[in-house]
Structure formats: C-alpha cells, structure tokens
Amino acid sequence: MSFHDPIRQSKYLRQTLSQDKKPVGFFISAGCPLAVTMPEGKWPLIPDVAGLTRYVSDTLLEEKDVKDGKLRSIGASYTLLIEEIKKTGKTNANIEDILSFIRGMKQISVGATDVRGFTDSELSDLETSVCGKIAEKLKVSLPDNKTPYHKLAKWVHNIERDCPIEVFTTNYDLLVEEAFEYIGVPYFDGFVGSKQPFFDLRAVEDCLIPRHWSRLWKIHGSINWYQKNKKDVYRSTSLEESDPCIIQPSHLKYDQSRKMPYLALIDRLNKFLRQNSAVLILSGYSFSDEHLNDTILNALKANPTAMVIGLLFGTLTYKEEKTEGDVKTEKTFVRYEQALKLAENRSNLSIWTYDEAVIGGLRAKWRPSKTEYDADENIANAVKCIVEKVKDAEGKETEATTTRYEFHLGDFSLLGDFLQELIGKEQFKVEENGN
Template sequence: MANYHNPVQHLKYLRQSLSQNTEAIGFFMSAGCPLSVSMPEGEWPLIPDVENLTIYINEQLKDNEKYAVLSTELSKAGKNNKNIEDVLSFLRSLLSVSKGGDVRGLSEKDLEGLESCICKEIVEKLDVNLPGQETPYHRLCKWVRSIDRKVAIEIFTTNYDLLMEQALEDLEIPYFDGFVGSRRSFFDLRAVGDNLIPVHWSRLWKIHGSINWYQEEDKHQKKVFRSSEIKKDASHLIYPSHLKYEESRKMPYLALIDQLNQFIRRKSSFLILSGYSFNDGHLNDTIVNALKANPTAMVLGLMYDRYEKKSETGGTIERYPKAYRLAENQHNLNIWTFDKAIIGTNLGRWQRTQNSDSDDPDLLRFVDMQKDEKTDASEDLIKLGDFSVFTNFLKKIIGPGKEETNV
C-alpha cells in the first residue's frame, strides 16, 4: 500500500478532467455545502446541518404533546432522536400501518399532523436566500457557464433548499429539474428518461425532494407538483427516509435515482461528491453498483476535515468509515480528506515530491503546508472538501478572459 500521494499530480488530473467539454461531468451536493457559505458574525450557518436542524425542530415542537409521545416511542425503538431524518422515517413507518387504529399511542390523524408540522418547520428553516452573488454556489455556476459544452452538466443534490436554483437563476443559466409548465409545474417522466432537453441546459436532480415540491389530489390521484413560490401549508415532498419509495411519492425519487445510476454508467463519466458523508445506504449502493458496472467511470468524494477525529475516550477514530470501506474495495471511487486520500484503493497521506509539476503556482495555492510546532515536522493538506475552497479551484480553472476577472 502506498503511504503517500502527490497532491500536485492529483490536482493536475482533477483540473484536466474538469476542463473537458465532451465528457459527462457531474456534481453531487449534499448537506455540508450550505455550511460553506460565509455569513455575517452571529448569522452562520445559512442552513444548519442535520443535527442542528433537529435541535431547532425539537425546540419548536417542545410543547407539542403528540411530538413528545413520538419522541418517547422513538427512544424505545432505539432510533436516533438527534437526526430529523430518522424521526421522519420512524414517523412514516408508523403512518404506513396506522389505518384503522392507533399505533404506539398515536392515531393516523395524529401522525399526519406531526408529519405536516415537522415538514413545515423544515421549510421555515430552509426557506432562505444566498447572501449576494459571490457565494460558493455562484462560483460553481460561473464554471458551468464558462465554456460551451457538448455534454450537459448534471447536478445531483440531496438538499431540499433552493440555493442551487437561486444561483443558477442569478446568473441566467438555463436548467431542467424534471418539471415542466408555469402555473403548476408537473413532473415530466418522459423528458427525464429520454433526455429530451437542449444540451446547453444544465440538469438539476433533487433526489430527496424540495421545499417547493408538494403533493395534491388531482382527479382522484395524488400527484407531485412544483411551485415557483413556497406554499406554507402544502403537503411538501421532503422525504429523507426509507419510505422514499412509498407509492404516492416514488415517481420523482425513483426516476431521479435512476438518473444518478445512468450518469455514472456513461462512458468516462466523472462525478464529484461535495458535502456527502456516505450515511445513505441506498445512495451508496446506487453509486457503487454503477461503478462496478462501468470501470471507465470515476467518482471522487471530497470530504471535509481530516481522515480521523478525536474519540470520546481521547483517542482517534475514522471520520468517514463507510466511505473508506467502499473506496478500499472499489478502484474508481476515490476519497480525498484534508490530510489523506484513498486513490485506486490505496490509502496514503498527501506529500509533495520534486518533479516538473511541483512548481505549478495555480495548483500549489491549493496545497497547504502546515508545521507541527512541537516536532517541526510538516505535512501537506488539500482542503477541497470545503465546498468554498473547491469552488475557488473551479474559479481558477475558468481563467482570465472566460469570466469576470474582478470577482
């Protein structure tokens, strides 16, 4: 096993891969990305992570007696009450068997009311705007529009906020998200499956739903629609749970999961993951199975922070063990943390070597050298796992003359 990887060499490969206009390039954005948006003092984060979102919702619903019952039953079942996704999964599992009687002291009406309350609180917290037009999201969008492409850029996200939509529209970048129409946009399965959209339109696939998706009864059928505005009291299509495949909700979810699968299976496809911690088993299976079927594909996971973190006992433990185990067995799934990487199934620390590439100033600016004050030893760090740093890397690829040089 190699004990080091040359950061300049791999940054050069990344730059070359992202400079292609004829290959399938995609981004997978998850919960960590909104944390990279700079905010005024006291206002960060723009959107909290899952744990802090759960704390917020628990506080908002602390006086709700039915929610207290749900929380008690959640603990009895050994579920994680610090993760709102687990709370929703548990609630919906109870709702699926609540017809005709109470379940764990809660009626079907109670459970439906709780689901509506939770989703309403999520919408309230996530219905925010990006501060200005110089955010990491805008930098990604500037890169998207920087050259004419023969293959459309595809952006997959598990986030239900509208930050990506805002950035695309701020920069007037056309995109398709699976919905068509202007009054009450509906999901067009044929357009999604047959790829009937112009190449210059980027694709935005919101795998876990969105705060502006909702469900309505239409001619005695439940259908999914998208609104241009947030509907406060709608039946929101937010589904971070194992019941994503439930009959009335499954069409968008399964179609968009299939888009992810098809993208990775395309020849020489390149997908970059940002802000994703590999805690969704179904998504992990989709990614890895597609990689196994297509050896020419490459998925690069850019992970925030170092390879290990301190444990409660004072030692160290792996920060993203699920990601590491997958990458150790799948040659075309690479994982980069700040201080180490798994590349081609080989774990190694970042360490520069002396060669002709080592003096590339555009790449060296993304290699941080840190010294240990006690031992005077130095280490190289690549911090592209910070979505803000990564989008600065994209901005540097654009180069002068292709985009605004004064931003």
C-alpha cells in the first residue's frame, strides 16, 4: 500500500519557499477568513458563501419600502428573482449564482419592455442592492495583528527575492490589504493614482512595477472598486460610493471587457503559471469555480515545470450514518470531488487534505517514513500523530490501538504559523504606521 510522507512534503515546501529565484504565488480564497480567530460570539469574521447568501437574502427581503414611484419594493423584486432562478433548476442558488442571473438578464434587458417580469431599471436596482449588502458584510477589519494574514505579510516582508511574490485572491474583502499595510509591505494591485486611483491595464499586462513590490491580484473584484460612467474602473478608500462596487463572480462578457480588471487579472494568473518552475499555493479554495479551474489546468498543461499545491481544509472524505428501523448504515462521500478528479489526472497539480493527498497523480494516505522526527522537521506541528482505540463489532472501544497521521496545512491559520516559523518567531518586531 502506498503512502505520502508529510515530513518530506513539509521539507519540500520549505525549500520551495526559500528559493529566491523561483516564481512563488499564493492564492487566497473564500475559506481563509474563517481561519481568523475571533472573540467569543463574533466568529466568523466573514461568513462562507452559504452564510453570505443567507445574510443578503434575509436583509433584502426585509426592504419593503417603495420609493420614487417604483412598482415593487426591493424585497418584492428579490422574492420574484429567487422564484425565477428556481425555474432554471437551481433550488439552492448561492449569492454568486444570484448575481450572475441578474447580470445575465441585464445583458438582454436594454431595449426590451421587460425580461422575466423585470425592467432594466429594476435589474439595476437589484444588482446595486445585492452588491451593497455583500460590501456591508465584508466591511470588516482584522481583530489583531497576529492573524494568518499578518503572518503571510511578515513572511513576504522578510524575504529577499529576485522574483516578487504574487498573491491572487477571489475574495472581495480588504483583509490582505490591511495586513500588508500594517506590516509595511509595498504592493501593486493594478491601480495607480492618488485622488481617484484608476486601473492601469498596461502595468498589469506588462508587469511594469518595481521588483521589490509584491503583486496583489483581486480576480473577482473588490468592495472598494467602482465603475465610473459605466466605463472606467477606479478604486476608492471611502467605501461610500453610490455606484455598485465591482464584484465579478460570474464570467459574463462585460462591455469593453479589456478595460475591466477581470480578464486582465485572469490573464495575469495564466502568465504567472507559465513561468519556468512557478509554484502556486492555494489556500481556502475548493475547486468549485470551473473558469478558474480551466485557467489553472490549461497553464499547467502548457508548462510542465509549473506546480500548483492545493491546501484543502478538512479530510478528503467524510462519512454519514443513516438509520432505517434497527439497521444502521454508513456511507463515505468525497468532500472535494472536483479537486480529486483534476489532481489524479494532472501530475503537476497536488492536493493536500488532512488525511490524504494526491501527489504526482497518486492518491494515498499520509504516513511518515520514520516514526521519530524532531520539531525542526515538523514545522509548526503541522503533522499530527493520532492514536485511537480500536472498536469491536458492537462499536465499543478495545485495548488495541491504531495510529494514523494527518497533515493540517489546509488550515490557513496553521499555514500562517508555518510561514512564521520559516522566518523565526521572534526575528523582528513590527510597529504600526505612524507610531
């Protein structure tokens, strides 16, 4: 039976991150804010997609006021919208499905009397309201300066590299920016200017930025990006703009799309992975975005020297029990089915879950090649040795034990600890700007 050695992979990752000439990037996705420790009763800092969907739906359904002669309130329009989405077969549409559906109807609403019972004006109001509620929930700050975001920023700040670190994210929040600015990490996000920073397409495509600046690419937009005059995209720091913020979870063909950040930033991801020996580390990403998956897979096919490592939270599989009468059955499900399928067919795409990994196309459990290893080898105590008592046929524990190993770098919080150990826990002190 084959196994993957977590100690060996930990050393490989450490060596990869220490090579100053290798292009290294991080991909921060929706699961990462869940790893931020919060005061009791305040977790999560930002909800997952399901939680965000519930928040937007609950708050919009409460908006009953009819203003400016509108035929329907936002709440009534949103109710009708959900009914129309269900007619397409999506019974549990998330917030990204909802926003994509609105924009799909908006594309054909210009010049039409109505689309599925909505006027162009009503669709615009719905888009503004949905984006506004998303931004409302995402206008948060990190609770302290010891979060995994800060540890990532510290690692970036304390390494000298010939190739700049590139951070890609599908998140709309400003958590990466907050941590980078607290630590003092210079970065470029595609915008230039002071009063009203605008998106500089040439600088993004040609990467015309100082080498010591890190790159931050927000592929799906941000709560502080806005479109001016239905054309130009700019970044604001006020978060009080009347125009809807640019949140792009869908992959529609936007008008003048080359002037929009989305295609330029997707292209930036593709270019990064086509660099010789590039390594991209994914955290908080569940491989549920088909367009991003295609971008990553096509780049990996074109460049066999590149490597993508998906650090996934939790176990690869999970079990559910079902009782019918006196009969109890147990069924195993794959938690990351799409990720498993892609990794098994692409040797330079690896996925590391707590209990299993797919490396070089081979799926196997974790088990160190030696039972004795020191703390320097097990960085941040990421490898967990779990001893459990064996149960008999009736489910009762016996005296016999079994040992299994787990590798927890799929937890963004522990990944932050891993990066912190690479630079030394007490190597430096950071002071807030202006102090």
